[in-house]
Amino acid sequence: MSALNALLSIENMTVEYTNQGQRFAAISDINIDIAEGETLGLVGESGCGKSTTGRAIIQLPAPTMGKVTFEGRDLSELNHEEMRQVRRRLQIIFQDPVSSLNPRRKVKDIVAEPLVIAGMKDAAERERRVREVLEAVGVDPDTAMDRRPHQFSGGQCQRICIARALIMEPKLIVCDEPVSALDVSVQAQILNLLEDMKERYGLTLLFISHDLAVVKNISDRVAVMYLGKFCELADSARIYEAPAHPYTAGLMATIPDLSTIGADAGPALMGEIPSPLNPPSGCHFRTRCPHAQERCAAEEPEFRQIESGHHVACHFPLTEQES
Amino acid sequence: MDSKTSASPLLEVVDLYTHFDTPRGVAHAVDGVSFRLERGRTLGIVGESGSGKSVLSRTIIDILAKDGSVLNQGEVRFEGRDLMALPEKDMREIRGREIAMVFQDPMSSLNPVKKIGKQITEVLVKRLGMPGAEAKRRAVELIESVGIPDAAQQLDRFPMHLSGGMRQRVAIAIALAGEPKLLIADEPTTALDVTIQAQILDLLRRQQVERNMAVILITHDLGIVAQYTDDVVVMYAGQIVESCSTEELIRRPRMPYTEALMNSAPNLADPPHTRLDAIPGMPPNLLRVPQGCRFADRCPYAAEKCSTEMPALAHDEDSSHIYACWYPLEVKEAVSA
Ligand SMILES: Nc1ncnc2c1ncn2[C@@H]1O[C@H](COP(=O)(O)OP(=O)(O)OP(=O)(O)O)[C@@H](O)[C@H]1O
Ligand SMILES: Nc1ncnc2c1ncn2[C@@H]1O[C@H](COP(=O)(O)OP(=O)(O)O)[C@@H](O)[C@H]1O
Ligand code: SF4
Ligand code: SF4
Ligand SMILES: [Mg+2]
Ligand SMILES: [Mg+2]
Numbered sequence: 001m002s003a004l005n006a007l008l009s010i011e012n013m014t015v016e017y018t019n020q021g022q023r024f025a026a027i028s029d030i031n032i033d034i035a036e037g038e039t040l041g042l043v044g045e046s047g048c049g050k051s052t053t054g055r056a057i058i059q060l061p062a063p064t065m066g067k068v069t070f071e072g073r074d075l076s077e078l079n080h081e082e083m084r085q086v087r088r089r090l091q092i093i094f095q096d097p098v099s100s101l102n103p104r105r106k107v108k109d110i111v112a113e114p115l116v117i118a119g120m121k122d123a124a125e126r127e128r129r130v131r132e133v134l135e136a137v138g139v140d141p142d143t144a145m146d147r148r149p150h151q152f153s154g155g156q157c158q159r160i161c162i163a164r165a166l167i168m169e170p171k172l173i174v175c176d177e178p179v180s181a182l183d184v185s186v187q188a189q190i191l192n193l194l195e196d197m198k199e200r201y202g203l204t205l206l207f208i209s210h211d212l213a214v215v216k217n218i219s220d221r222v223a224v225m226y227l228g229k230f231c232e233l234a235d236s237a238r239i240y241e242a243p244a245h246p247y248t249a250g251l252m253a254t255i256p257d258l259s260t261i262g263a264d265a266g267p268a269l270m271g272e273i274p275s276p277l278n279p280p281s282g283c284h285f286r287t288r289c290p291h292a293q294e295r296c297a298a299e300e301p302e303f304r305q306i307e308s309g310h311h312v313a314c315h316f317p318l319t320e321q322e323s
Numbered sequence: 324m325d326s327k328t329s330a331s332p333l334l335e336v337v338d339l340y341t342h343f344d345t346p347r348g349v350a351h352a353v354d355g356v357s358f359r360l361e362r363g364r365t366l367g368i369v370g371e372s373g374s375g376k377s378v379l380s381r382t383i384i385d386i387l388a389k390d391g392s393v394l395n396q397g398e399v400r401f402e403g404r405d406l407m408a409l410p411e412k413d414m415r416e417i418r419g420r421e422i423a424m425v426f427q428d429p430m431s432s433l434n435p436v437k438k439i440g441k442q443i444t445e446v447l448v449k450r451l452g453m454p455g456a457e458a459k460r461r462a463v464e465l466i467e468s469v470g471i472p473d474a475a476q477q478l479d480r481f482p483m484h485l486s487g488g489m490r491q492r493v494a495i496a497i498a499l500a501g502e503p504k505l506l507i508a509d510e511p512t513t514a515l516d517v518t519i520q521a522q523i524l525d526l527l528r529r530q531q532v533e534r535n536m537a538v539i540l541i542t543h544d545l546g547i548v549a550q551y552t553d554d555v556v557v558m559y560a561g562q563i564v565e566s567c568s569t570e571e572l573i574r575r576p577r578m579p580y581t582e583a584l585m586n587s588a589p590n591l592a593d594p595p596h597t598r599l600d601a602i603p604g605m606p607p608n609l610l611r612v613p614q615g616c617r618f619a620d621r622c623p624y625a626a627e628k629c630s631t632e633m634p635a636l637a638h639d640e641d642s643s644h645i646y647a648c649w650y651p652l653e654v655k656e657a658v659s660a
Pocket of ligand 1: 019026048051053
């Protein structure tokens, strides 16, 4: 899956945590490339490892096994100072914009902070940059700079978080559920803003969300995760049109949307999400899969390419059964 | 609305106000709301966060603070009786028995350190006066009916050891235990995963049909409204701005806010990178509500009159579809053709 123009590559990455004295893999042995300029969507249910993946990319914490290569450099081999330099080009924004801003500081100081950390001494130049990014994200610098976060709505706080991420002129931004806490009307504002900023600053995005409609809208490619592993990866349009993994298909069938007035959607996926402390043998999804067979418990399906750019981890992909 | 149409509905809310006296002023959380709900129907209440959905439902079952900070006016008629005029002692009989509620956070209706079996049997014994042994049998049935496997063993578990989806099932089982005529579910799946959300909403619908129970389903998600409700009320800044059958609302919205809400959500039928029709700005501050239409400063159709005079809820001659707007959207018949 290694692309020539990969900005970031994840190879055999595993992140382990300890929970109640037990060691377990929150994500295990995942591989993916993110191409320069693309938006890769990452979807999956709570606890499947989306945020863990996003944080491991910026080495917070570094993966337990495997490696992350960014702009051709293996991040695990960088010393503290080198990593600090790289981090400017590798930013992250979070779900809860209000609590990710320091309530006691003024907006101008919050947004300028990365510049200060990076050692920029010229205060006038810092202020110029702060104004520029605030304007870019649609926040009026004159009224906002001297205010504190609690004086802004959730949507405005998310704009400020985006401004802070942009000020370092990053290459890649990990967006961890950036619109999940926002109302639909404001969500649309932020999604449009991210598209604009991507264009204007030539960004690459890893966009994490549990909302399939949002992910389809913003992503070029979509990766679906379940219990610490990828089940499917394909072009955004393709994966919604012809999901090959039974879990992806189940997710698609459960999205309530306006076209299904009163109609019964497909049957909901049965069962509970198993605990990552004790994942099922073989295919992680088999306890809920309507197509599971004996082989699924015995043998873990490989994440393989079924057609150009379309990868799936399933012994019996849906697209192959039809043909 | 026409009160002449039928005999007393299960629930009729008449010109209800709930204001909060806060240090910064009076918040108009619910501001003149009226609607009715017939037995066995599901009514969706949809609106953005802060539009007053939760305050409305808490006013109906009367669980808001009693410290004088809450200012109420209007009627909540349940089977003809005005609940607002009922003493707390009688209200306690109605809550949990006639009207039950399920919240977004299931833990707010569960006791974390009490076994779930005990929490269900308590309702059965206290509210229905069921003998202990029978209550225990019934609890197993209820747990089974909400789709929890190994029901008998589950009774001995504590809520804190269950997943979010399981807790919500238990909360629903407890709500159903008193065999309510009305179930109010306030964003029951907002904290849950999509696959679990579908399970819970399917479960609610099955129970609603089986028991001929009326349901108020509060949500901010129009997709959920479309799929799971018969009728719908759209709230904006403490007021109802549109109300009709769900199908009618989705096909022929008349109020610009409803249309804007529909258009701002990404649509699965559209290709990636389709530009979203975001609604500019934010809802008004409820401490200082504008005198005209509350949507005016975000509305693409707003004219002068909109910011000076508040449009009242009204309907066209030949329809019960009501909306509050000076310049309602044209009916686009072509949509269904
Ligand atoms: N610091 C930690 N210590 C122990 N376990 C953790 C830690 N962080 C995450 N986990 C566990 O790792 C798994 C993956 O968590 P992660 O936060 O990556 O999920 P997610 O997909 O982002 O979920 P959500 O949609 O809820 O944000 C979960 O089981 C979680 O409980
Ligand atoms: N106890 C309270 N005191 C003051 N204001 C409140 C209180 N409870 C809710 N509000 C305000 O009332 C409005 C409506 O809230 P709510 O009904 O919770 O909205 P939602 O539609 O999201 O459920 C909001 O502006 C909220 O901040
Ligand atoms: S490998 Fe088997 S259990 Fe897993 S998704 Fe495919 S069919 Fe289902
Ligand atoms: S009354 Fe005016 S501002 Fe309000 S929704 Fe109608 S057109 Fe828009
Ligand atoms: Mg997360
Ligand atoms: Mg609410």
